[in-house]
Amino acid sequence: MEVTGEPIRVQSLIQSGLSQVPFEYIQPPNNRPIHTDPDANIPIVDLFNFNPNRRHSTREVIGQACREWGAFHIINHGVPTTLLDAVRRAGLAFFDECPMPEKLRYACTAGAAASEGYGSRMLVSSNEKGNDAVSQVLDWRDYFDHHTFPLSRRDPNRWPNFTSDYRESVAKYSDEMKILAQKLLALISESVGLRPSCIEDGVGELYQNITISYYPPCPQPDLTLGLQSHSDMGAITLLIQDDVGGLQVLQNGSDNWVTVQPLSDAILVLLADQTEIITNGKYRSCVHRAVTNPDKPRLSVATFHDPAKTVKISPASELITNSSPAKYQDVVYGDYVSSWYTKGPEGKRNIDALIL
Numbered sequence: 001m002e003v004t005g006e007p008i009r010v011q012s013l014i015q016s017g018l019s020q021v022p023f024e025y026i027q028p029p030n031n032r033p034i035h036t037d038p039d040a041n042i043p044i045v046d047l048f049n050f051n052p053n054r055r056h057s058t059r060e061v062i063g064q065a066c067r068e069w070g071a072f073h074i075i076n077h078g079v080p081t082t083l084l085d086a087v088r089r090a091g092l093a094f095f096d097e098c099p100m101p102e103k104l105r106y107a108c109t110a111g112a113a114a115s116e117g118y119g120s121r122m123l124v125s126s127n128e129k130g131n132d133a134v135s136q137v138l139d140w141r142d143y144f145d146h147h148t149f150p151l152s153r154r155d156p157n158r159w160p161n162f163t164s165d166y167r168e169s170v171a172k173y174s175d176e177m178k179i180l181a182q183k184l185l186a187l188i189s190e191s192v193g194l195r196p197s198c199i200e201d202g203v204g205e206l207y208q209n210i211t212i213s214y215y216p217p218c219p220q221p222d223l224t225l226g227l228q229s230h231s232d233m234g235a236i237t238l239l240i241q242d243d244v245g246g247l248q249v250l251q252n253g254s255d256n257w258v259t260v261q262p263l264s265d266a267i268l269v270l271l272a273d274q275t276e277i278i279t280n281g282k283y284r285s286c287v288h289r290a291v292t293n294p295d296k297p298r299l300s301v302a303t304f305h306d307p308a309k310t311v312k313i314s315p316a317s318e319l320i321t322n323s324s325p326a327k328y329q330d331v332v333y334g335d336y337v338s339s340w341y342t343k344g345p346e347g348k349r350n351i352d353a354l355i356l
């Protein structure tokens with residue numbers, strides 16, 4: 001199918017009263033969400049509000065979580081729960097209550113990668129991209145993407161003001177998430193034996209985007225995915241979700257999908273691909289996906305922290321020795337992103353293409 005005009009918002013589909021999902025949303029049998037490990041849980045790391053006396057033990061716990069999962073909840077992170085709730089509430093009000101014509105005033109640019117605004121992923125034509133491996137299946141998801149850092153990219157006038165505190169809440173949340181991401185990158189660096197600033201130095205100025213995802217109820221959750229399997233491209237993602245649940249992660253080295261339990265005060269940390277490169281594979285990016293459910297809409301807020309497009313990412317020199325050579329090719333981040341958009345997530349790790 002060609003990319004033509006505006007994508008259809010999943011919410012409009014569901015409001016038309018479907019009992020079966022259109023074929024574009026049906027996953028091939030191997031990708032359907034049937035294999036889940038009901039007993040496993042990702043770790044919960046208590047940050048003790050970054051108390052310096054606890055730093056050593058916190059670092060150890062983070063190191064283990066990064067090695068085993070590339071994902072962990074954090075609690076006592078210092079971000080007020082009232083702010084987490086305010087962002088969830090503002091996002092939900094936009095998707096649930098704002099009339100569609102007003103929502104569409106914020107539509108992102110059709111066909112442009114990562115453009116700011118309200119959208120839904122479109123089918124990518126294999127002819128256009130010259131690659132038959134492009135995923136042809138659509139996600140059961142609508143989203144709003146906000147450009148938040150550097151501040152030169154931030155223009156709250158492009159964000160909804162459907163609830164009067166929407167813009168203020170997203171801006172405050174963005175500021176808090178950036179500070180938290182920087183503190184976490186320092187702890188993660190230390191936990192792998194690097195200087196505290198090593199990962200952030202490698203990434204450079206943080207480019208931050210906040211994506212609020214909305215997954216409408218789905219009449220056939222066994223055949224669909226809210227968001228197909230992928231790892232995030234940047235350095236670190238901080239995610240909150242509502243109490244519905246549907247995010248799943250793969251434990252490192254396993255084929256078992258594990259559901260991430262919603263915890264209203266916690267923030268989920270997901271290691272992304274550039275951190276895997278900088279740590280020379282000592283930590284791997286977390287592969288995750290979102291499943292749908294037949295009854296309730298679900299909301300998540302993902303805050304991505306990425307390098308600038310011009311930055312060259314390489315394994316940290318401190319980790320390279322004769323006995324432990326570089327495992328990844330250097331890559332200019334913009335080229336990495338372009339190849340992701342050309343090939344699509346393909347349900348596998350794009351970063352594997354860089355492994356030497």
Ligand SMILES: O=C(O)CCC(=O)C(=O)O
Pocket residue numbers: 211213227232239241246247288289290299300302
């Ligand atoms: O909805 C979720 O929980 C996952 C969102 C996500 O993985 C993403 O936006 O990259």
Ligand SMILES: [Fe+2]
Pocket residue numbers: 230231232288302
């Ligand atoms: Fe993701």
